[in-house]
Amino acid sequence: MPAKRLALRILLISIAVASVLGIIGILADGLRHTALHVWLTSIAISCASLLALAQISAFELPQGRVVSRGGLAITAVTLVVWVAAIWSEPNDDEFWQFAGSLLLFAIASAHACVLWLARLPPRAQVVRAAALACDVLLVVLMLAGLWSEFHDQAAGQFLAILCVIESGLTIAVIAISAAARSTPVAGDISEVCFCVRCGKSLWVAAGDVRCRHCDATFFVELRDVKDLPSAVLR
Numbered sequence: 414m415p416a417k418r419l420a421l422r423i424l425l426i427s428i429a430v431a432s433v434l435g436i437i438g439i440l441a442d443g444l445r446h447t448a449l450h451v452w453l454t455s456i457a458i459s460c461a462s463l464l465a466l467a468q469i470s471a472f473e474l475p476q477g478r479v480v481s482r483g484g485l486a487i488t489a490v491t492l493v494v495w496v497a498a499i500w501s502e503p504n505d506d507e508f509w510q511f512a513g514s515l516l517l518f519a520i521a522s523a524h525a526c527v528l529w530l531a532r533l534p535p536r537a538q539v540v541r542a543a544a545l546a547c548d549v550l551l552v553v554l555m556l557a558g559l560w561s562e563f564h565d566q567a568a569g570q571f572l573a574i575l576c577v578i579e580s581g582l583t584i585a586v587i588a589i590s591a592a593a594r595s596t597p598v599a600g601d602i603s604e605v606c607f608c609v610r611c612g613k614s615l616w617v618a619a620g621d622v623r624c625r626h627c628d629a630t631f632f633v634e635l636r637d638v639k640d641l642p643s644a645v646l647r
Contacts, residue, residue: 417469424462431455453499461492464523471526475612484522491515513559521552528583531590532606535616540589544582551575605633 434452468485471477494512503509525548528541554572605617610629615622619633 417466420462420465420469424459424466427455427458427462431459450500454496457492457495457499461488461519464488464519467523467526467530471529473612474526474529477526477529480522481526484519484526487515487522488519491519510559514556517552517555517559521548524548524583528586531586533586533589537586537589540582540585544579544586547575547579547582551579 431452434448434455438448438452465485465488468481468488471481474481491512494515498508498512525545528544528548531541533541551572554568554575558568558572605615605619605622607614608624608626608629609631611624611627613624613626615624619635621630621632623630
């Protein structure tokens with residue numbers, strides 16, 4: 414889709430600019446004030462583009478439409494706020510708390526989109542649900558810590574434990590998805606992963622398919638690339 418290609422191009426261009434300025438800074442023993450601001454701006458654009466790629470990829474997922482679209486809007490606002498902060502260097506705690514909150518929402522929405530994009534069998538859906546629940550809890554606790562500051566060591570330890578759990582769940586989702594994609598096709602392996610009518614996830618073999626969500630029926634046939642019409646291969 415055009416928006417996804419645009420985000421990818423912006424990401425690649427900003428990475429190239431940041432890399433060139435970083436190399437210049439190393440060779441020149443440091444960047445001057447303006448060059449440093451340009452370098453930080455390029456990094457901010459790169460990070461925003463990376464988050465936008467994840468959010469745009471989940472636009473068509475039924476369960477991710479609200480979060481992906483809302484997250485993309487928050488990411489755009491976050492980029493503007495952080496670029497303004499880079500160039501104006503405000504000395505205001507409330508401004509940085511607001512900027513940090515926006516960044517937290519943008520990262521959390523992109524993370525949720527990545528989790529929804531993973532292809533998981535039905536028996537592993539609970540892993541994704543646990544990761545999403547932990548993601549929400551982390552956002553709540555981090556916002557509380559950002560605006561009120563934790564003075565209790567136990568609260569900080571609990572937040573650190575949640576971060577470890579969330580990291581483990583995210584890795585598990587990615588590993589299960591990768592294993593599902595690399596599993597050889599057999600009679601009981603998923604060849605149809607979504608309904609062509611309602612778009613919700615399925616996990617059934619090719620052939621006659623009935624969607625358990627909308628009760629639609631359709632037929633799926635797998636063919637080799639050489640057997641496909643040339644119009645499909647373009």
